[in-house]
Amino acid sequence: MALPGILFFVFFAVGPMVLAFYLSFTQWNGLGDPRPVGLANWRKLLNDDRLTQSLTVTVALTVVSWVFQTVISLLLGVWAAGRQRNRAVLSAIFFTPFLLSSTAISLLFYALLDPNFGIIHADTLGTTSGAFLAIVFVGGWQFIPFHTLIYQGGARQIPEVLYQAAAIDGAGRLRQFFSITLPQLRNTATTSGVLMVVGSLTYFETVLILTQGGPGTDTAILPYLMYQAGFKSYDFGYASAVASFLVIAATALSLLMVRLSGFGAMRSTREGM
Amino acid sequence: MESYSRRWFLGAGATALASVGGLTACGSGSGSGGGGTLTAFVYGDDAAKIQVKSVARFNASAAAKKAKGTVKLQKVPATDYPAKLRTAMGSPNAPDVFFNWGGGSIKAYKDAGQLVDLTDVIASDPVLKSGFLPSVLSAGGLDGKNYGVPMRGMQPVILFYNKTVFAEHKLQPPTTWDQLLDINAKLKKAGITPFALGGSDIWPELMWLEYLVDRIGGPDVFDRIKNGDASGWGDPAVLKAAQTVRELIDDGAFGKGYSSVGYGNGGAPAVFAKGKAAMHLMGSWEYSTQLGKFPDFAKKNLGWCAFPKIEGGAGNIRNVVGNPTNYWSVNARTSNKDAAIAFLRDSASEAYTKELIANGDVPATSNAASLLDASPNPEFAKFQYRMVQDAPAFTLSWDQAVAPNVSTPMLTEVNKLFVGKSSPEQFVSALKGLK
Numbered sequence: 001m002a003l004p005g006i007l008f009f010v011f012f013a014v015g016p017m018v019l020a021f022y023l024s025f026t027q028w029n030g031l032g033d034p035r036p037v038g039l040a041n042w043r044k045l046l047n048d049d050r051l052t053q054s055l056t057v058t059v060a061l062t063v064v065s066w067v068f069q070t071v072i073s074l075l076l077g078v079w080a081a082g083r084q085r086n087r088a089v090l091s092a093i094f095f096t097p098f099l100l101s102s103t104a105i106s107l108l109f110y111a112l113l114d115p116n117f118g119i120i121h122a123d124t125l126g127t128t129s130g131a132f133l134a135i136v137f138v139g140g141w142q143f144i145p146f147h148t149l150i151y152q153g154g155a156r157q158i159p160e161v162l163y164q165a166a167a168i169d170g171a172g173r174l175r176q177f178f179s180i181t182l183p184q185l186r187n188t189a190t191t192s193g194v195l196m197v198v199g200s201l202t203y204f205e206t207v208l209i210l211t212q213g214g215p216g217t218d219t220a221i222l223p224y225l226m227y228q229a230g231f232k233s234y235d236f237g238y239a240s241a242v243a244s245f246l247v248i249a250a251t252a253l254s255l256l257m258v259r260l261s262g263f264g265a266m267r268s269t270r271e272g273m
Numbered sequence: 274m275e276s277y278s279r280r281w282f283l284g285a286g287a288t289a290l291a292s293v294g295g296l297t298a299c300g301s302g303s304g305s306g307g308g309g310t311l312t313a314f315v316y317g318d319d320a321a322k323i324q325v326k327s328v329a330r331f332n333a334s335a336a337a338k339k340a341k342g343t344v345k346l347q348k349v350p351a352t353d354y355p356a357k358l359r360t361a362m363g364s365p366n367a368p369d370v371f372f373n374w375g376g377g378s379i380k381a382y383k384d385a386g387q388l389v390d391l392t393d394v395i396a397s398d399p400v401l402k403s404g405f406l407p408s409v410l411s412a413g414g415l416d417g418k419n420y421g422v423p424m425r426g427m428q429p430v431i432l433f434y435n436k437t438v439f440a441e442h443k444l445q446p447p448t449t450w451d452q453l454l455d456i457n458a459k460l461k462k463a464g465i466t467p468f469a470l471g472g473s474d475i476w477p478e479l480m481w482l483e484y485l486v487d488r489i490g491g492p493d494v495f496d497r498i499k500n501g502d503a504s505g506w507g508d509p510a511v512l513k514a515a516q517t518v519r520e521l522i523d524d525g526a527f528g529k530g531y532s533s534v535g536y537g538n539g540g541a542p543a544v545f546a547k548g549k550a551a552m553h554l555m556g557s558w559e560y561s562t563q564l565g566k567f568p569d570f571a572k573k574n575l576g577w578c579a580f581p582k583i584e585g586g587a588g589n590i591r592n593v594v595g596n597p598t599n600y601w602s603v604n605a606r607t608s609n610k611d612a613a614i615a616f617l618r619d620s621a622s623e624a625y626t627k628e629l630i631a632n633g634d635v636p637a638t639s640n641a642a643s644l645l646d647a648s649p650n651p652e653f654a655k656f657q658y659r660m661v662q663d664a665p666a667f668t669l670s671w672d673q674a675v676a677p678n679v680s681t682p683m684l685t686e687v688n689k690l691f692v693g694k695s696s697p698e699q700f701v702s703a704l705k706g707l708k
Contacts, residue, residue: 029678030363031385107538110473114540115530116549125473126532126692212475215532216694217685231356233678234381 017247023240030234041241050217050225051245057132058221062200064136069196070189073144077151078181091152098145106209109138113210128218131211135219138206143199147192154188155181190261194254201250222246309342311369311612314358316599317348320425323628324372331619342612344370355677362387362604369607370616374673375413375421375600377499381676382602383415389603391419394614404621408667409637413600421600424620426634427661428556428596430480430670436576438465438551446578448590450488453581457526460551466528468521469550471536475684476672478691480554481521483594483671484580485514491587492666499674506704510587515690515697522691532692539566546570554580556595557657560650561633577656593664596673598637630654637661679707 024041026034045051080091097105112118113125113134124130162180171179204223207213213220213228220228222242230239315324324346332343347368349357355378361367362382373379382388395401395410405423413421434446442463447453460467471477486494490510497505505511521527528550534540536555539562545553546567553559563571582590601620603613619625621638629636633649635657642662648654661667672680686703689695695703 029381030359031381031387032363110535111538113533114535114538115533116540116544121530123530123533126530130533212473213685214473214475214688215692216689218694228681231359232681234359235678 017244020240020243023237024244026237028236030236034237037237041237044238045241045245050220051242053217054220054222054225057219058201061132061135061203061219061221062197064132065139065200066193066196068136068140069144069147070193072140073147073192074151074185074189076144076148077153078155078177078185080148080152081155091148094148095145097142100142102142102205103209105138105142106206109134109141110210125211126215128215131215131219134210135203135206138210139200139203143196147196150192150195151185151188154185158184186261190258193261194257197257198250198254201246201253222249309609309612311342311344311607311609311616313344313346313370313372313601313616314349314354314361314368315346315372316351316354318351320632320634321346321348323625323632324424326628327619327625328616330624331616334619336615336618337612340609340612340615342609342615344612344616367604367606369604369609370601370613371604372424373421373600373602374596374669376415376669376674377676377680378673379420379602380415383420387605388420389605389607389610389613391422391603391614391617395419395422398614398618400618400621404638404640406637406639406662408664409597409661412597412667412669413602421602422617422620423598423637424601424617425599425636426557426629426632427598427637427657428558429593429657429660429664429667430484430554430556430580430595431559431577431657431660432552432554432580433545433559434552434576434578435545435548435550435570436574438548439576444551446576447581448578449581450583456551457521457524461525465548466544466550467526467552468528469534469541469545469553470527470531471534471541472527472531472688472691473533473540474536475688476670477536477541477555479671479684479687480556480594481518482514482687483668484554485517485583486510487592487594487666487668488580488583488588488590489513489517489586491589492592492668495668495671495674498671499669503705503707506701506707511704512697512701515700518690519697522693542566557635560653564633564649572650577653579660589665591660591664592666592668593660594668594670596670597661597667635661682707 023034025036025038027037027040028034076094080087080094110125113120115121115123122130124134158181162184163176166176166180202223203221204227207219207221207224208227211219213224223246226239226242226246229235229242313324313328315321328344328346331337337343354372358368358371358373359381362371367387379388392414401422409423409427410419411417413419413423432446438444438460439446442459442465444456444459445452447456457467483495490508490513494505494508494510497508534544536542541550541553541555542559542562543566544550546563560571560575560577563575579590580594582588601617603610603617607613623640623644626636626638626641626644627647630641630644630648633654635641635645635648635654642658645651645654645658668674672684675683683704686695686700686707689703690697690700
């Protein structure tokens with residue numbers, strides 16, 4: 001029964017990946033046949049200042065985005081799981097940004113950040129920190145609703161009895177949040193976290209449209225470096241090396257996260273349940 | 274056949290990679306697979322309507338019947354054009370005829386043996402030979418050979434200014450660098466940014482360096498670089514130009530937020546049209562951009578002049594930088610070369626020329642001069658035509674003149690210079706390292 005699925009996966013995911021890996025050992029400008037060059041692209045990649053720099057930017061972007069998005073979507077999600085009035089309506093409104101395309105969102109913010117006619121009269125995208133924070137903010141604006149939804153689902157699963165028992169023991173709302181809600185949401189946080197991290201690693205349109213990797217190369221994350229090498233410089237061999245590196249790094253990182261969080265062992269987070 | 278299918282396979286892989294950039298595999302074009310229909314790729318902006326008409330005219334013509342071929346036009350969304358062309362040219366779905374910028378933009382195709390050498394065709398065909406301004410025709414080729422036929426308007430870079438702001442502050446358009454600096458100082462005192470600059474797009478920044486290097490060191494400096502001599506970046510004129518840019522920036526000539534201003538999204542044109550900035554160094558298309566967005570400004574207050582000369586510099590004030598025009602080139606694998614060449618001849622026709630002029634463009638055809646009165650702005654059209662016709666040298670935009678693997682890092686270095694991430698000396702040494 002799983003055969004069609006496996007075939008599709010091999011054809012559309014494994015195949016291109018193997019091909020990209022093969023291309024990373026060649027020099028190819030898109031015309032004619034690729035010329036094998038051994039490890040030249042990989043050697044160039046590992047000696048490329050841009051790799052170190054884009055790795056730093058990628059990691060920084062991932063960490064800051066993770067903190068920014070987790071804090072807000074956790075709070076919003078827990079709130080949305082409650083029973084306040086108009087909650088459903090407000091939740092639906094919160095969810096809207098996620099339905100827009102990243103390209104449309106990026107173009108919107110690109111216009112809003114114009115120092116003469118936009119909302120902030122400053123050279124936001126022309127400074128390193130401004131451009132970086134703009135990317136974090138725009139990414140958060142788009143993806144927080146999605147993670148809010150995940151946390152909302154997680155929070156709804158927490159049995160009501162735990163809160164009732166805590167209330168009898170005299171625990172306030174803050175104490176309940178830290179002693180019940182947070183620990184019970186551990187697996188939810190891992191799921192959402194892995195999605196955020198993998199999402200940040202493959203983040204692309206926002207950088208392409210908002211900053212083009214600039215100022216200079218200060219926001220040139222790995223996927224942008226790949227795009228630039230492949231579709232601006234037509235150095236497909238080198239672009240494939242970057243792509244392969246990205247696949248290896250992302251796989252290693254998500255395995256590591258799952259392992260460290262204990263998510264893979266599927267331990268129950270609830271005593272006696 | 275085996276290497277062919279391998280190439281197809283690799284092309285499919287590149288297409289998979291391309292999906293990251295939002296590109297898609299090209300449709301079921303007839304490509305080189307024989308038959309009578311030729312595919313032509315064109316840059317899909319507003320001006321493509323002229324090529325749509327040209328194709329219709331050709332398909333109905335006797336020339337098409339004689340060559341037993343018709344043309345099918347495929348409009349490619351503008352920003353994706355170079356990447357899509359590259360992917361298509363590496364696949365069996367390659368176009369027979371394609372739009373390009375001449376020079377470095379077609380070098381890889383020439384090196385791969387994918388272009389028809391049009392030198393003899395043009396020399397033996399009176400319509401093509403005498404149909405275009407010679408300097409523009411030759412800019413579509415490489416190493417003295419012709420690989421392209423001009424098919425759009427000329428796009429010289431011009432110094433535009435706001436007539437109202439100039440009149441208010443009793444200023445004259447500058448002809449020397451000292452005058453420009455003097456205007457700069459007066460405007461800043463009045464609280465007006467001297468120059469609009471769409472710095473977030475980077476290529477508007479490049480225009481400044483192109484003109485400065487030309488005026489300081491003459492057109493030979495970049496000619497050397499274009500011909501593959503990377504040490505040409507070490508010419509003192511490049512360093513001087515970079516230092517001049519630095520001085521302008523430090524002096525506040527572009528205001529403060531220029532790195533966050535775009536050209537493509539209308540940011541810089543709006544700053545200029547609303548009088549927040551007094552001048553704008555931009556390609557000739559600035560006129561039609563303004564006409565579209567701020568028609569009153571374009572008709573009444575938009576002034577234009579040549580980039581000033583620099584005292585003691587080697588470059589003539591009449592030298593021009595920019596894009597001479599765009600070209601049609603023919604794929605060497607085309608199934609019907611006769612039909613392709615017959616189609617190219619339409620670009621030299623009077624009907625084609627008239628349509629370009631009505632669109633506000635200034636064609637590179639030799640018969641254009643007498644027809645320019647029909648332009649929406651004959652004064653501007655004539656200025657532009659004379660500017661190109663009289664230019665002792667026309668330097669192709671650097672990012673189009675050099676190969677893509679050089680132009681991409683070059684633009685990054687230009688941006689670093691403008692945002693202050695590198696000094697003029699670091700800029701020069703980084704460029705010398707580009708291969």
